[in-house]
Amino acid sequence: MERVQKATLGGGCFWCLEAVFQKLQGIVSVVSGYMGDTLAQPTYEQVCSGKTGHAEVVQLTFDPAEISFSEILEVFFAIHDPTTLNRQGEDVGTQYRSVIFWENEEQRATAEAMVSELEKEGAFPDPIVTEIVKASEFWPAEDYHQNYLNNHPAQPYCAFVVAPKVAKFRKRFAARLRES
Numbered sequence: 001m002e003r004v005q006k007a008t009l010g011g012g013c014f015w016c017l018e019a020v021f022q023k024l025q026g027i028v029s030v031v032s033g034y035m036g037d038t039l040a041q042p043t044y045e046q047v048c049s050g051k052t053g054h055a056e057v058v059q060l061t062f063d064p065a066e067i068s069f070s071e072i073l074e075v076f077f078a079i080h081d082p083t084t085l086n087r088q089g090e091d092v093g094t095q096y097r098s099v100i101f102w103e104n105e106e107q108r109a110t111a112e113a114m115v116s117e118l119e120k121e122g123a124f125p126d127p128i129v130t131e132i133v134k135a136s137e138f139w140p141a142e143d144y145h146q147n148y149l150n151n152h153p154a155q156p157y158c159a160f161v162v163a164p165k166v167a168k169f170r171k172r173f174a175a176r177l178r179e180s
Contacts (some may be wrong), residue, residue, distance in 0.1 A: 004128045005064055006070055008035055008101040008135055012088025013082035014073055016162050017058040019149040020079050020169045026067025026177045032142040032148070037099050042139055050093040057101065059138050069107050071176070073114050082118075083126035089161065098128075101135040107131060123135055125142035149179070 011017055014032040021030045034042050037053030047054045062072060080088055081099065083099045102108040111132045119128055140146075147156075149162045 003065075004061050004082070005069070006103050006135075007062060007069060007107065008057050008103070008138060009060070009072075009076050010035070010038060010057040010097060010099040011076060011082070012056070012096045012100070012147065013091050013157075013161070014058050014141065015148040015158065016079070016088075016165050017040075017076075018103045018111050018147070019166050020075065021060055021072075022147075022150075023166070023169070024067065024072075024075060024134050024173070025176050026063050026065075026071075027178070028061040028063055030061075031138075031140050032145045033057055033059055033138055034057070034095075035059075035136055036099065036133070036134075040137070040139075043125055044142055045094050045147065046111055048093070050095060052095075053138075055097050056095050056141075057135060057142075067176075069110050071083050075105065075169070075173060075176075076100070077114070077118060077123075077130075078172060079165055081124075082128045082130040083124045085129045093105065096131040100130060100132050102132060108134075114115040117135050 011039050018032050034054040035057045036055045039052045086094045086097050088096050100111045149158050
């Protein structure tokens with residue numbers, strides 16, 4: 001088995017996902033970026049226009065000996081609303097859609113099985129609209145988007161949206177937090 005694997009997820013603003021996954025044990029790196037369209041090297045402004053078809057995503061490099069793709073998806077579904085189409089809170093547009101970009105058939109099958117199980121359990125009051133799509137070209141976001149919460153903790157969006165999401169994660173997944 002490969003020493004590390006990649007997973008690419010979109011669930012609203014990438015700053016929120018990045019801040020949570022950086023704290024998760026078994027995650028080697030988190031890079032904010034864009035995926036889901038053919039436009040090469042999209043900029044934040046282009047993606048935010050909603051005209052490119054890209055989603056704001058995080059690309060995770062993870063150690064499957066420490067955390068499984070299924071465990072990553074468990075956190076993913078806990079930290080965003082997978083039932084709102086093209087929206088997370090006040091962030092609206094296709095770039096904020098809930099999406100799992102699978103890297104291999106095993107990830108595809110795992111994602112489909114998890115969505116099916118969550119639906120069967122009635123985990124959410126509304127149907128899950130998360131897209132499960134083959135990964136395409138990943139484009140890292142501009143440098144100022146990387147490690148955003150740590151670099152800008154007083155920024156209003158971080159203080160009122162990102163930090164509370166991280167706090168919720170810490171409480172629910174305390175046993176899976178990275179030691180540091």
